[in-house]
Amino acid sequence: xxxxxxxGLWALGRPAVMGILNLTPDSxxxxxxxxxxxxxxxxxxxxxxEGADVIDVxxxxxxxxxxxxxxxxxxxxxxxxxxxxxxxxxxxxxxVDTGKxxxxxxxxxxxxxxxxxxxxxxxxxxxxxxxxxxxxIVLMHMRGEPRTMQADTGYADVVAEVHELxxxxxxxxxxxxxxxARVILDPGIGFxxxxxxxxxxxxxxxDLAALGHPVAVGASRKSFLGALTGAAVDDRLPGSLAAVAGxxxxxxxxxxxxxxxxxxxxxxxLAAVRSxx
Ligand code: HH2
Numbered sequence: 001x002x003x004x005x006x007x008g009l010w011a012l013g014r015p016a017v018m019g020i021l022n023l024t025p026d027s028x029x030x031x032x033x034x035x036x037x038x039x040x041x042x043x044x045x046x047x048x049x050e051g052a053d054v055i056d057v058x059x060x061x062x063x064x065x066x067x068x069x070x071x072x073x074x075x076x077x078x079x080x081x082x083x084x085x086x087x088x089x090x091x092x093x094x095x096v097d098t099g100k101x102x103x104x105x106x107x108x109x110x111x112x113x114x115x116x117x118x119x120x121x122x123x124x125x126x127x128x129x130x131x132x133x134x135x136x137i138v139l140m141h142m143r144g145e146p147r148t149m150q151a152d153t154g155y156a157d158v159v160a161e162v163h164e165l166x167x168x169x170x171x172x173x174x175x176x177x178x179x180x181a182r183v184i185l186d187p188g189i190g191f192x193x194x195x196x197x198x199x200x201x202x203x204x205x206x207d208l209a210a211l212g213h214p215v216a217v218g219a220s221r222k223s224f225l226g227a228l229t230g231a232a233v234d235d236r237l238p239g240s241l242a243a244v245a246g247x248x249x250x251x252x253x254x255x256x257x258x259x260x261x262x263x264x265x266x267x268x269x270l271a272a273v274r275s276x277x
Contacts, residue, residue: 002113005093006136006182009053010214010252015244015267018054018095018116018256019047020220023077028063029221029233029258040081048089050261054114054254057082057107058097062118062142062191064150064223071102078103079110086111095138101125108133116216116256118142118191120169131177138184138216138254139169143192153194159204162187167211184254186216189243190224198224205247214252219243221258241266249274 009016021044025032034040044055059077060069082094096107099119104126107115113135120139121127130137141162143149155161166185173183185208187201202219209215225231225239237259244255248267257263 002108003134003136003179003182005091005113007179009093009254010181012053014271015248015250016053016254017051017260017263017267018056018216018254019044019050019052019260020256020258021047021055021057021081022061023057023059023081024061024069026063026066027058027061028223031061037080037084041084044081044085047260048092051264052092052260054093054095055085056095056097056116056256057085057112058116059103060098062097062146064146064190066146068145068147071100074098074100074103075106079106082107082112083110093136095136099123099126101129105129108135114138116140118188120166121173127173127176127178130173130182134182136182136184137173137178138186139166139173140186140216140218141165141188141191146191149192153192153197155193155197158193158197159200159207162201163204163208163211166208170211170213180213181252184214184216185211186218186256189217189219190222195224195227198222202243202246205250205253209250209252214254215247215250216254216256217244217247218256220256237262245270 034043057078059074094112095114095116096112097116099117101123104115116138118140189198220240221236225236247253
């Protein structure tokens with residue numbers, strides 16, 4: 001059953017790790033590297049061997065300024081890869097990174113059990129679709145859309161505003177029939193936020209978790225790390241690890257990362273130190 005695999009993520013006794021598989025020509029850090037099916041499958045196998053609990057398959061870049069992609073194009077990118085991964089690894093949680101109902105439906109048909117929706121389910125049919133399949137959904141906060149989201153990053157109170165929107169979307173998801181443990185809330189680091197906003201949202205992940213749902217966080221290689229440290233995209237692993245250190249203490253958390261092996265090792269040592277007698 002689709003959702004039971006999602007529920008299992010919260011019984012691991014450690015953060016669940018979501019490995020990123022971008023099947024896009026234009027993603028900000030790995031665009032074009034894995035957009036042929038063979039290369040994509042090989043990369044997914046590597047992420048799994050490194051310890052990923054979830055593979056997040058995306059066919060449309062959401063980096064600032066990215067242009068939208070037609071649903072048919074997105075489906076053509078993600079469905080063959082999801083179908084093959086579902087065949088090879090029926091126990092793994094496969095997530096589709098999309099805000100489009102048509103893409104989500106095709107991915108669920110192919111074996112995905114989670115929808116990672118960076119629009120927090122703006123399309124009306126998204127929540128009933130996910131509920132009907134017993135799947136999980138990540139509801140991420142984004143103001144506006146990728147093409148324009150960095151044009152206005154001002155908030156009166158970024159944490160209050162983001163948490164309020166996510167609480168409202170979570171209530172809608174539960175009302176649509178999705179079990180609360182399958183509704184995962186993500187503050188959307190880098191999606192229409194400035195450096196200070198990103199840092200405040202990372203610091204407030206505990207308050208987000210207090211809404212009663214699992215939490216997801218995606219900070220891997222993002223530009224606020226470059227703004228803080230001057231590091232280039234491919235040189236942001238230490239900063240990416242530091243960004244998820246606080247989240248790792250939460251009881252139900254999903255960390256979305258490019259560098260799975262390093263993240264798994266980092267989280268294991270943090271947890272061992274934290275629980276040392
Ligand atoms: N960030 C990106 C994409 N999807 N999903 C969630 N839930 N949270 C995030 O923070 C998040 C996300 C952007 O990163 P990436 O996939 O590396 O790049 P691109 O959108 O250019 O493909």
